[in-house]
Amino acid sequence: MKDKILITGGAGFIGSHLTDELISKGYQVRILDNLSEQVHGIAGKRPDYLNPEAELQIGDVRDKAAVTEALKGVKAVFHFAAMVGVGQSMYEIRDYTEVNNIGTATLLEALIDHPVEKLIVASSMSIYGEGLYKNAEGEYKMECRRKFSSLKKHQWEMYENGEVLESVPTPETKRPNLSSIYALSKYDQERLCLITGEAYNIPTTALRFFNVYGTRQALSNPYTGVLAIFAARLLNDNPPVIFEDGKQKRDFIHVKDVARACRLAMEVPEANGEVFNIGSGNQYSIAYIAHKLARVMKKDITPEITGKYRVGDIRHCYADTAKAEKILGFKPEINFEEGLYELSEWLKDQIAIDNAHKASNELSTRGLTV
């Protein structure tokens, strides 16, 4: 039997797939997860999808005693526990900071006393803010940010001297440009882990996930990723609600590819001390994915384009995947069409409470959609 691995937040979407990946390769898995109500519902019971071989310790990453208990006999840690909604982070500032930042700090203090051979932290593409852009002269633009005054006029794209800038692959070397509390907390998590790992000789790797999709994403959580929100809308015969004009683009990567990248980051020694983009390198518009999902779910429903801006959102970002390919030997294997088909098959048996209107009211009453 191989080593025991701890995954904080391992009962969630990505963590549960990583659990399957690790167990399939002979590792033992322990999960520390508080089964948060927003993700797991009010019952707070062990999710049915969770691998029966995984040991689940129900507890909070902010609780040092629980974390210390969870670290017993563990060789490596994946730190995934977090609150994950960009929009929600703009008003639940204290909760996001407590779970994401203080939770990470608590884990790190426990690790000083119980060091492990490897720590991998889930960071996010959101730390880049806008992705990398290029102007007509071929100059790269690192510090792009849209102005409120332009967004109010529905000028959604990134402009420089009246010209639209081109979105290009974003490498790990792009400077962070934090535009939401969530992004700030993910950057903090990443730096806290890398700095502490170096100081205490705990080999550490940060993985900047792009937009992850696939089965088990919490459908009734209206603050989760866009594909799960759209799926919940469609399952209830409601149109997906699209912000801006729907032409904003994201890099969607299948959760099973992400799980494999995580395992590689743990196993490849050259990953120590490094950060990696974990994306597909492809970009799709939000309107395209809304239409495509409706088609694979066989729903004749036209998405609604609101022309509204969600505060904290960026326009375009997709991954430069060269570093992960070179050092981790990681290449995504599941293309978007295959991944969507698998998702639609799983959705057939799912019941989702469509809470999207609740989330949009929360945002609009606070002036966080304009």
Ligand code: NAD
């Ligand atoms: P998820 O919400 O499905 O899983 C997060 C898990 O953490 C849940 O099971 C939840 O119960 C648990 N959790 C929350 N607060 C906790 C606490 N205080 N103590 C213990 N457990 C707690 O989210 P996910 O999509 O699987 O995300 C996993 C990680 O990946 C997160 O760190 C997230 O920021 C990061 N990430 C996700 C994406 C994405 O597209 N899904 C992209 C980039 C980064």
Ligand code: UD1
């Ligand atoms: C997502 C993840 C974040 C992760 C990041 C990394 C969630 C909640 N957010 O943020 O954890 O770190 O990817 O890649 O999982 N949109 C709509 N209608 C909706 C919901 C969203 O039009 O109902 C639009 C948004 O305005 C945005 C795009 O879809 O333009 C993507 O939104 P979202 O899925 O929340 O992803 P990110 O903000 O990119």
